[in-house]
Amino acid sequence: MPTAKFVVADPKTGRCYQIEADNTPLVGKKIGEVFDGKILGLEGYKLQITGGTDSSGFPMRPDIHGSRKVRVLLSAPPGFKPKRKGERRRKTVRGNTIAPDIVQINVKVVEYGEKSIPELLGLEGGEAQE
Template identity: 40%
Template sequence: MANFKLTISDIKGKSVSKELKDSDANPLLGLQLGNETDASVVGLTGKLKLTGGSDKSGVPMRNDVHGAARKKVLLSRGVGLQDAEYGQRKRKLMRGNTISEEIYQVNCKFDGELPAEAPTEEAVEEKTEDKKE
């Protein structure tokens, strides 16, 4: 059973996090980074483009590593390597570009604008009660 946390960003820079469980998450299994899928999975109309993600232990997905396995890759720049000097290379653990059940977080780009969700009255009342205490 697959469980994913989807981080969806729109063209204006706004992002929303959604959680998909069990049968809702199945349409994403087997897709690769860069593929587009229907946004009806999360209740939106349009397309979602998969841009990245990480597994349960925080190992990032990389577009040029094929498959779903974890591999040690020699990197000189890009995703997963921070603050590399000129000419420096490091061998780092990376996850492949295919979404599998081991993936925990999936980053997506929505082709439209995310709807503005106003906070419900119950959520506003809970916040004011917490501040009073």
């Protein structure tokens, strides 16, 4: 059972929560797709995939189709942050589809449930990873 770290961003509070869970139900989904938070134990929540990284640390890019690794010429993030205006560089990045070897998946809350996220995760006092 492949597990992944899910970084759940809460736009209302500006906090992020890290959850370790099975990523098998999300294999084949793409950046921008919305899924049910029940997969991560967040009953009543809807989450949107915003990105991720694979086991080698290569970031996912929304404009590259599929789940393969490719070397592309980049001029903007994700995957490359130019130091000078107009700078471009060839970098290795992942496609926009989740595969079993994706180890970190970034998501954001788009629809809230009845209970708060710290309550559902069992965090006392609403601790969060900053």
